[in-house]
Amino acid sequence: MEYLIHIAILISIYGILGLSLNLVVGFTGLLSITQAAFYGIGAYTTAILLTGTGMNFFLAMILGMVISGVCSLAIGFVLSKFKDDYYALGSFGFNVIIYSIFLNWQSLTRGPLGIPGIPRPSLFGFTFSENIWFLLLSIIFLILVYFVCRFITGSSFGRVLKSIREDEEAISVFGYRTLWYKLAIFVISAMMASIAGSLFASYITFIDPSSFTLSESIFILAIIILGGLANNKGAMIGAACLILLPEILRFVGFPDDIAAQMRQVTYGVILILLMLYRPQGLVGEYKL
Amino acid sequence: MKNKYIVPAVVVLVVLVIGVLYFNNSGSKNSNPSSIKLGLMLPLTGDYSAAGQNIQKGMELALDDYRKAHPGSSITTVIEDDAYNAKMGVTAYKKLTDIDKVDSILMLSTPVIDAIYKDVVKSGIPVIQLGVQTVGVADDNIFQFSPAAEAPIGFLARYLGDNSGFYSKKVAVVYDNSSAQLSFFKAFQDNYKKDFTPFIVNSKNDLQDYASKIANGKYGAVVVIESPQNGALLAKDILTVDSTMPLLAFDAQLQTGFADFGRILGDTNKINGAISMWFKAGKVDQFKQEFKTKYGEDPGFLTDFGYDMINAALNTYDKNDATWVSNLKKFSDPNGVSGSISFDRDGVRIQPMTITVIKNGQLVPTDQVNL
């Protein structure tokens, strides 16, 4: 069961990431490709605090969210000056910059050596060292994040976001200060990604910069496009699919000497086919 | 396909997957006691895939040789990709132990062992790790198949630091911003007591600029702690800019990857006089021959280590894990292709080292080098 529990934990973590990105990309229409940066900030904060000071996991998670929130406020503010495709590029840029910080601020993050020995969360004397309990913890956070997202997107705040997506100029004419809304959702999204990062760091017990690259951000984007933009359930289903797909491919009998690469080829081809035949995503509402 | 069918379809898919997994592999913790199941967890995609593929080739050759020498033995392997990444590695590890129920795991990636070592110790199966293990090194069932960074790099650093022909020149140290080479660099820094200037390489483009800097900055000596191909590119670029090569000193990566180095540099005679760390190796010629016959090319970086890892695992095999581990602790083979094989108290490899000089484009071991 260990293997399945592990997959389920990964699905929960990426589910949270997908939900968080969906708020910004799917509902507000901002093409942000830097989610891995906030994921990483959450992970590194948790890792450094847990290994350096023995702080409680949940406290460290909150601190991670604060730091992520502050960074995202600054980044979101700069990004708001960009239009459309330049927004995406600017966000790429921030991802690379933050990745460089993880890699090169070695006195803090130990750079490529990474931070090993991150302890599991403990609460009132109970430690989540068995993976099954950690799965429970992850699922609880996933459900929490899901309901927060559902609340946001169903509220009037959410309606403003969707209007920004559809026609920002129109709604600002009505007196809505769109900048404030865009920043708010960007910060909320970053804080959720940070939660996922904290969970990730404590679960794997070792983190290094290679988990927070631009490719990771692209992967998270692929999750929500696959699942269906602007659909909270879709984000979670997309995460499940993109995590399960490579695992299923492990059991396809490719010849040993090229198996790993053949799986990549198959993965790429399936992505292409999915886009060709189901471009609105598996449960998409937002007709792209 | 209608929307409402999607969610049930996914659920059915997930159930199918679970079913397949369990029927396929249930209870096969080696029901056949005379057969061995090895898990090979290597970086086969991503930045380290060249190394992973090489190790796999060396391992396959070793398996061929073993099967020929022991007809009737039954060895199966399960190969999984960890992409030199902790998350992928943990997934691969869980699959290998939970689903495939392998008897032992042979692996390379440092981030992965750092993430899984507690689980490995709990499982008790012998795990042979090629890369450095940075945390939790102890007398347990994890064996590190390369010496701790301190040993060879420290040796090189002290050797160079004792040679005025080297340290009296302006010294540059070039290394990659990667976990393995960063550890090597730190070991160098701790052991080389004279001045030097570090150059950190993030991508291959940097090599050209550093070569310019080194040539222009009149550095007379360069310590190259790099993968063979980066080392070759650096040497090539320095040669282009400055026909008088500085004195080069390489770490042990050059030896295991000498074929790759030569392929990229072109003519190894260009670096005659360079110094390198060297592990005294065993039946290398035979290995090279067999490798060339099987794959049609010279053995590349780390193929020799892969070959030896399989042999170490198979020659110490015992169906009882504790006995197997204990056999490995006591294992000694002076004729390993990558060098003499034995482990210290913490399961870290001990290798006798010496300094070599490049003469006529080949690595020639020597005890005395006049710089």
Add this chain to the structure above:
Amino acid sequence: MVNMDIIPQLILNSIIAGAIYSMIALGFNLIYGTTKFFDLGYGALSAVGGYSVFYFYKTLGLDLYVSIVLGILIAGTIGLIVYKSVYSKLRERKSSGMVLMVAALGVLTALQAIIAILFTSQFQTLSQSAGSERIFNILGGVITQTQLITLLIGLVIMTIIGLVFRYTLFGKAVKAIGDDEEVSKIVGINTEKIVSWVFFFGSAIGGLAGILIGFDTGIEPTMGLSLLLKGVIACIIGGIGNVYGGVLGAFLLAFIENFGIWQISGEWKDAIAFVVLIIFLLFRPQGILKR
């Protein structure tokens, strides 16, 4: 004490890197300018070009120039095939840029993996042995014959493309499609055919860039993505949609990168490049040169 002797060499290094980046920028500019999506798969075509030449020149031993021409053609053809089988269909259905981007991601993953299967992930170099190249001393810096050729080819291509855009009907059609595809169709331009050619040429140029990198340093299957990013940055800085802009941006980027490590240590190079990019986007979002 600042070492001034190194400046000529750094300038030369920058010019060479700039020439290569400008080729990627040109190809990407062409494709993005007409189809308006991030073709992540474009980077893989550089690897296709490089490995084709590796196969013909080093493995089969064909003549150098024949190999290069074949490499360019193969890169262009594969780019065209990918366009026809994937992107064209998606565009017909008016799929959004994001869907195309994910499809492009699939293309990138698959192509890189196929190359790794055919050639393994080993780093390979196309050039001859070290030190056997002719070198030229220019104003205190050194440049090899290959690098000089790279430079010249880059300049030639830029000029050709510049001329094509300005003076031929094809060039004008491409520009028109970039401005407004719907209107172009109405006016009678066969957009599908033009875009197909754009993909062919763009991919061919990308392949050529990969080939030149192969001669300058070397090739590996995963070389595409980071190369593409450089090209994209160059386009943005220089001005998307403007041919000369991409080139200007490429050289600027190359200079920033190479001079960046003159004084600052190498690890921050990428971050610096992006900081500059972001500053550009803030103060001059349309890039240096207008469309």
